[in-house]
Amino acid sequence: MKKIKNILFVAMFSLIIGLQTIGSFAAELSELESGIYDIKNEVYHENEIGMQMSRTYLDENMVLEKNEGKWYYTVKFKGTNYMENYRILLDGNLVETEVVSENDEEHSIELKFETTSIIPNIEAQIYVDPMGRDVEFEINPQEDTLTLVKAIEEPKKEVVEKTSIKENEKVSKTSNITIFIVIGVAVILVIAGLVFKKSRK
Ligand code: HEM
Incomplete structure (x- = not known):
């Protein structure tokens, strides 16, 4: 019993x-109103130094936006005087990136790439001059920080x-x-x- x-x-x-x-x-992205969103990220690297360095050189604010039916993320790196050959991987695959802006005084660069999900598995691979090698770390968008900055009117068909x-x-x-x-x-x-x-x- x-x-x-x-x-x-x-x-x-x-x-x-x-x-x-x-x-x-x-x-899902399809549930989001079309527009420009701010979203914060967290970084992940398996060791403490890696965590601290990634956090120092990646801006915690990123942008998620819809443009002509597709969603894009924009991330910003600081300390570009130490870095070159920026690569972004989504779910393990290298994706195309577009340089949205580069500021030589601020030593920053903004990279934009297409995404099919709000929280994809994003990895950054960058060559760091003073370290003399590639580094790799995770960029994890925090969905609970997603904030609509500007709504965009989409064409009717869509x-x-x-x-x-x-x-x-x-x-x-x-x-x-x-x-x-x-x-x-x-x-x-x-x-x-x-x-x-x-x-x-
Ligand atoms: C002045 C520039 C820099 C110096 C002197 C520097 C130095 C170092 C040192 C001494 C280590 C630990 C030893 C090692 O893993 O080789 C390290 C690790 C690391 N750094 Fe830097 N770093 C610099 C810039 C950067 C930048 C710009 C990034 C990324 C955007 C970065 C990301 C990392 C990562 C992810 C690790 C862990 C590496 C691993 O275990 O694979 N560092 N760095």
């Missing part, structure tokens, strides 16, 4: 956690496409939740039935 009660408790707990997980999925993508996503999310609830409730009913049957014996 106690065992069944425990199972019932675990089933209910799993149902609650499962529902919370479904509700907390990261937003708005229709965007709406239908949004609606499809909404339908599939809702049906996922429904399936999850139905299965969860069924499991709880079966276990509750067993508990009831056993307690009547």
Whole structure:
């Protein structure tokens, strides 16, 4: 009897956690209003010196913006007098970058590249002169800091496409939740039935 009660408790707990997980999925780019956004980043390198150096030379503010139907990130490096040969990898693949601005007095450079996700796996590879070699570190955009700076009006055709993508996503999310609830409730009913049957014996 106690065992069944425990199972019932675990089933209910799993149902609650499962529902919370479904509700907390990261937003997709297609769910974002077209515009220019500010977003902050964190860096990651496996060792402490690497972490500190990456943080020093990468500006913590980056820009996410939609232009002609595509989303782009812009990152800014400082200390360009020490660096050359900037490369950006998204999910392990080298991507094309465009130099948006270069400031020789401030020793900074801004690089823009296309992204298909708000939080892709971004890696920077840079040759550092004083170190005499390439360095590599992760750039992790922090979704909870995403702030719309300027909304951009998109051409009508695209708005229709965007709406239908949004609606499809909404339908599939809702049906996922429904399936999850139905299965969860069924499991709880079966276990509750067993508990009831056993307690009547
Ligand atoms: C004055 C310029 C710099 C000096 C003197 C310098 C020096 C060093 C030293 C002594 C180390 C530890 C030893 C080593 O791993 O070789 C190191 C590590 C590192 N530095 Fe720099 N650094 C400079 C600029 C930069 C810049 C501009 C970046 C990146 C944008 C950078 C990123 C790193 C990283 C990621 C590590 C860890 C390397 C690894 O373990 O692979 N450093 N640096």
